[in-house]
Amino acid sequence: MNSNFWKELIKLVLISLLIVVPFRVYIAQPFLVDGASMDPTFETGDYLIVDELTYHFKQPERGSVVIFKYPKDPRKSFIKRIIGLPNETVTLSDGQVTIVNTAYPDGLVLDEPYVVLRKSDNLSYTLGPGEYFVMGDNRLASADSRIWGSVPEENIIGRPVIRLLPPALFPGDNSND
Numbered sequence: 001m002n003s004n005f006w007k008e009l010i011k012l013v014l015i016s017l018l019i020v021v022p023f024r025v026y027i028a029q030p031f032l033v034d035g036a037s038m039d040p041t042f043e044t045g046d047y048l049i050v051d052e053l054t055y056h057f058k059q060p061e062r063g064s065v066v067i068f069k070y071p072k073d074p075r076k077s078f079i080k081r082i083i084g085l086p087n088e089t090v091t092l093s094d095g096q097v098t099i100v101n102t103a104y105p106d107g108l109v110l111d112e113p114y115v116v117l118r119k120s121d122n123l124s125y126t127l128g129p130g131e132y133f134v135m136g137d138n139r140l141a142s143a144d145s146r147i148w149g150s151v152p153e154e155n156i157i158g159r160p161v162i163r164l165l166p167p168a169l170f171p172g173d174n175s176n177d
Contacts, residue, residue, distance in 0.1 A: 031067050031077065031160065037136030037143065038079055041065070041114055041172040047165050048079075052158040059085075060132065060156060062099075062110075063174035068134070069155040072148055077157060080144050081172070083110070084125070084133030086153070092121040092146065095139070114174055115139060121146055132156070137172075 033046040042048075042065075050067050060066055060082050070076040084090035089100040091107070095118035098107040119139040123146060127133055131150035136142025145151065163171040 029157075031079065033079060036138055036141040038065070038081075038172070039138040039141070040116055041081075041137045042079060042160075042163075045165075046163055046171075048160040048171070049162040049164070050158040051161040055156055055158060060153075060159070061085075064159055065172040065174075066132075066134065066151075066159055067157045068151050069157065070148075071151055071155060074155065078134075079160070080134035080136050080142070080151075081114070081174070082132050083135050083145070084127050084150075086127055086129050086131055088133075089124060089126045090133045090145075091124045094120045094122070097135075114172070117141070125150070130154070 029050050029052060031048045031050045033042045033048065034044055036044065048067075055066075062082055062085055064082050065079060066082055067077055067079050070078050083097060084099060085101070087101065091098045091100065097110040097112065099110060100107045114137045117138050117140040121139075125133055125145065127150055130153040132153065133145040134151050135144045135146065159173075160171055162169060
């Protein structure tokens with residue numbers, strides 16, 4: 001093979017790395033769902049592309065599905081739905097979720113059509129600044145903020161924008177966008 005071939009190959013590899021690596025590190029990354037906590041919205045084996053950029057420019061909203069670093073072990077990543085926002089109180093009573101904040105001092109009962117299997121929890125949790133309360137859609141099979149507390153804003157990696165198998169754009173999005 002001639003030297004031009006090797007020069008062109010090296011240039012192609014370098015250009016590819018200059019494009020792919022920053023995209024993968026700063027903009028989007030793959031995520032494979034493992035576990036039943038988000039059934040039926042997401043199932044084990046669903047392959048997602050995660051947008052890592054959006055939450056650098058806007059705050060996550062209630063109803064959004066997020067991928068985040070587990071607060072007790074940041075080497076692990078989880079997928080859950082945002083239920084409570086910073087400075088709110090989340091109250092769970094017999095499977096019903098009520099949010100108390102400045103806009104709803106008497107409480108807002110959440111309509112959660114994505115939840116199929118409810119759990120009769122009874123607890124109240126007050127979030128501080130930069131804290132989010134997250135729960136899985138399959139409340140019976142989800143370890144979430146009910147067990148290990150809030151998720152700090154800095155632990156949020158991003159949101160799923162594409163599900164490759166089965167295909168979907170902005171899968172699971174129930175935010176107020």
